[in-house]
């Protein structure tokens with residue numbers, strides 16, 4: 001993957017002041033898309049512009065993409081929300097939480113929904129998303145990692161759901177995947193203490209699929225991408241759809257769903 005030439009680049013870091021604040025780089029190489037949080041000097045802190053940039057990538061993702069890698073440049077994956085959002089001045093051109101909250105309540109909820117759109121598309125059945133996480137993944141950073149299907153982490157990773165310590169709730173779509181991954185009791189423990197989860201625990205409780213030395217993270221991601229691309233594309237999409245629906249269905253309903261998907265596969269392959 002490292003040698004591959006990027007065929008398409010989305011210059012979200014340099015196409016205007018608002019998106020520059022977003023600090024998101026986007027590259028497509030055939031079936032692989034890579035999203036890079038690219039404000040390492042600010043530990044990839046996220047703003048409304050970051051979430052808009054993520055949402056736009058989701059809206060315009062080329063159809064051929066099968067795997068989306070989400071990574072952060074520098075020592076941290078992401079230090080979470082840009083703390084300037086909590087100040088009176090806010091982030092230039094984007095305001096602050098204070099100014100947004102003083103606006104009509106329904107508008108503010110709509111703004112949160114827009115921010116969440118930047119995270120939700122990463123679960124689409126048509127793609128598999130992988131978070132490559134090193135260093136800090138705090139608050140919105142933790143939730144961005146949780147928005148992905150898989151997490152491969154460096155051994156220096158530290159996840160922290162800091163929102164409750166700041167008087168907030170995790171609202172960037174992270175609560176459901178966290179509960180599904182680690183169970184309710186562990187999710188309560190992690191969120192309501194705002195404690196740090198390091199690599200060994202992340203692996204043990206199912207937050208991480210694999211832990212590698214920091215210098216090996218790119219290679220580990222490349223290996224996983226190659227494995228994911230080795231299976232049949234349409235079968236992968238149908239299987240992810242099945243797996244995603246499994247928890248909400250009874251065994252009987254899931255069996256029916258399997259049959260429907262398989263009949264479609266067999267018709268496509270042999271019909």
Ligand code: CAA
Pocket residue numbers: 041042043045046075076079080081082083084136138139140141162163166168169170171172
């Ligand atoms: N927002 C804005 N700037 C940030 C930032 C953030 N979240 N995190 C780090 N930075 C900036 C620092 O201010 C510093 O900038 P300057 O060089 O201009 O001073 C630069 O990034 C480097 O930071 P540090 O020197 O602190 O770097 P470090 O490697 O020693 O520590 C860190 C890294 C532990 C992540 C530490 O910076 C930190 O604790 N940051 C704040 C984390 C935080 O509380 N995030 C909010 C989470 S809650 C959330 O995300 C809410 C939500 O979704 C609704």
